[in-house]
Amino acid sequence: MQDFTLHNRIGYKVTRLARLMEARLEKQIGEYGITRLMWCVLRGVGMEGVTTPSGLASYIGIARPAVSRLLKSMEQRGLLQRNGIDRDGRVTEVHLTDEGRRLMEACHGLVRELNSHFSEKLEPLAYDSFMQTIDRLTEGENATLMRL
Numbered sequence: 586m587q588d589f590t591l592h593n594r595i596g597y598k599v600t601r602l603a604r605l606m607e608a609r610l611e612k613q614i615g616e617y618g619i620t621r622l623m624w625c626v627l628r629g630v631g632m633e634g635v636t637t638p639s640g641l642a643s644y645i646g647i648a649r650p651a652v653s654r655l656l657k658s659m660e661q662r663g664l665l666q667r668n669g670i671d672r673d674g675r676v677t678e679v680h681l682t683d684e685g686r687r688l689m690e691a692c693h694g695l696v697r698e699l700n701s702h703f704s705e706k707l708e709p710l711a712y713d714s715f716m717q718t719i720d721r722l723t724e725g726e727n728a729t730l731m732r733l
Contacts, residue, residue: 619664638677665682
C-alpha cells in the first residue's frame, strides 16, 4: 500500500481514531435509541451531577444552543425533565426520568467497554503519555463547538 502524506498528519490520525470510536459507540448505544450527545447528557446529569443547561454545555464542550435543542429532544422522548428553579423560570434544572436513568445505566457498561477496548491497546505509561499529549494539544483551544 502506498504511504500517503495525508496519513502521517496529526489531524488525519486523530480524526480517524475519533471516528472509529464514534462509529463503534453509536452502533452500541444506538440499540438503545440514543446518540453520543444524549449519552453525554445522561452521564452528566445522572453520574456527574451537572444539572443546568449551561453546565451541560461546558461539561460536554458544545455551544449552549446545541444543548438546548438536545435537552428539548430528550425531554420530548421522556428521558429527562427541565424545571424552572427561580420565580421567573430563567434558571433551569435538569433531572433524569426513570427511563433516562434506565438508559444511562444500560449504556454505562457499553461505554466502559469501548474505553477499555482502546485504552488496553496501550501500556499504562503509554496511555498516560497519550492522555497528557491530548491535553497538551487541546490546551488553550477554547472554540465553542456546535457538535462533538
